[in-house]
Amino acid sequence: MTDSKRRNTWQKDAVRHALGEATGFVGAQQLHLVLRNHGSTIGLATVYRALADLAAIGDADSLQSQDGEVLYRACTNSHHHHLICRNCGLTKEIEAERVEAWADEVAEAQGFSNPTHTIDIFGTCSACQSRNIA
Amino acid sequence: MTDSKRRNTWQKDAVRHALGEATGFVGAQQLHLVLRNHGSTIGLATVYRALADLAAIGDADSLQSQDGEVLYRACTNSHHHHLICRNCGLTKEIEAERVEAWADEVAEAQGFSNPTHTIDIFGTCSACQSRNIA
DNA sequence: TCCTGTATTGACAATCATTATCAATAAGGC
DNA sequence: GCCTTATTGATAATGATTGTCAATACAGGA
Numbered sequence: 063m064t065d066s067k068r069r070n071t072w073q074k075d076a077v078r079h080a081l082g083e084a085t086g087f088v089g090a091q092q093l094h095l096v097l098r099n100h101g102s103t104i105g106l107a108t109v110y111r112a113l114a115d116l117a118a119i120g121d122a123d124s125l126q127s128q129d130g131e132v133l134y135r136a137c138t139n140s141h142h143h144h145l146i147c148r149n150c151g152l153t154k155e156i157e158a159e160r161v162e163a164w165a166d167e168v169a170e171a172q173g174f175s176n177p178t179h180t181i182d183i184f185g186t187c188s189a190c191q192s193r194n195i196a
Numbered sequence: 197m198t199d200s201k202r203r204n205t206w207q208k209d210a211v212r213h214a215l216g217e218a219t220g221f222v223g224a225q226q227l228h229l230v231l232r233n234h235g236s237t238i239g240l241a242t243v244y245r246a247l248a249d250l251a252a253i254g255d256a257d258s259l260q261s262q263d264g265e266v267l268y269r270a271c272t273n274s275h276h277h278h279l280i281c282r283n284c285g286l287t288k289e290i291e292a293e294r295v296e297a298w299a300d301e302v303a304e305a306q307g308f309s310n311p312t313h314t315i316d317i318f319g320t321c322s323a324c325q326s327r328n329i330a
Numbered sequence: 331t332c333c334t335g336t337a338t339t340g341a342c343a344a345t346c347a348t349t350a351t352c353a354a355t356a357a358g359g360c
Numbered sequence: 361g362c363c364t365t366a367t368t369g370a371t372a373a374t375g376a377t378t379g380t381c382a383a384t385a386c387a388g389g390a
Contacts, residue, residue, distance in 0.1 A: 067365080068366085069358075069367065070358095071357075071367065071368080073368070073369095089347085090348080091346090091347070091348095104368090105370070106370090107349080107350090107368080107370085107371095110348065110349075111367085111368085129346095130260065130266070130346085130347075130376080131348095145308060147308065156302050156306075160298060161295055164294060165317050168279060168317060169319045172279055173322035173325075174279060174317075174321055175320045175322075175325055177318070178317070179315070179317045180315065180316045180317075180318070181295075181313070181315050182313065182314045183299050183302060183303050183308075183313045184311070184313065184314070185308030185309055185311040186310055187306075187307065187308055191307075191309055201337065202337085203338065203385090203387070205337095205338065205339080207338085207340095208338095224377080225375085238340085239340035240341090240377095241339080241340060241341080241342095241378080241379090242340065244376095244378075245338085245378095264348080264376075266376085
């Protein structure tokens with residue numbers, strides 16, 4: 063059930079590659095625009111599909127920006143969380159073992175099964191701080 | 197700047213009340229539907245505005261469901277987080293002092309200012325677990 | 331209590347991200 | 361190379377949310 067009838071296309075590679083190039087999280091629309099600006103003729107719907115695939119496979123993280131857009135990022139290893147600059151989008155992966163454990167504990171203590179969690183920290187990075195003083 | 201020119205209307209009360217009655221998180225559309233079903237003639241846009249107001253004032257919490265809808269819930273006290281059943285929407289407020297502190301520490305350690313965070317735990321509540329066995 | 335200025339409302343249009351549709355294309359096993 | 365069918369992409373459709381703006385009704389003063 064992993065990839066029984068999956069086919070490899072240059073479109074999927076393009077999306078995977080573009081996502082790898084991007085710094086921080088990017089939306090599908092934005093990624094599509096980047097690809098087109100680089101000469102690609104890839105379609106918007108395809109970018110959406112490819113990103114959803116990558117996220118499903120586990121090769122991409124996804125989160126929702128505060129205005130409702132779904133953002134993606136190339137996923138290096140396994141499960142982790144992010145510290146995101148709300149101004150420039152700079153992203154740092156953070157260790158959250160303590161919190162992982164805590165989340166599961168809380169869920170189980172209340173009788174909830176299959177716990178998942180959303181843990182993201184937003185802030186203004188140092189670069190944007192100095193920039194905004196002006 | 198708190199409420200210099202704010203007026204009280206039955207619409208705002210209706211939304212506040214309906215939100216109080218609701219169990220767990222509800223979307224604006226859903227709340228609007230409930231109000232109409234109860235005979236109210238309130239407009240959809242007004243529900244959106246009232247909910248946004250409540251959230252801004254601090255009388256309501258908001259979070260985004262996994263399909264992009266913004267959900268609201270009457271807010272009892274100050275800052276807290278939630279454990280939400282992804283099936284029935286049952287919500288429990290959880291204590292997260294440890295995590296609060298951790299989030300701020302992490303942000304500051306990386307030079308990020310004005311940290312805010314999104315911490316929500318999703319799971320299947322015990323009631324829904326037994327229900328889904330059938 | 332009545333008047334009046336204006337915050338607020340509500341119907342509807344507009345926006346924006348995302349998903350569905352479906353004919354045309356191309357990946358990959360033979 | 362051929363054939364099956366997964367995949368693409370242009371476009372329409374969806375669904376939540378916000379903008380518009382004339383009509384309405386709250387609230388303070390006469």
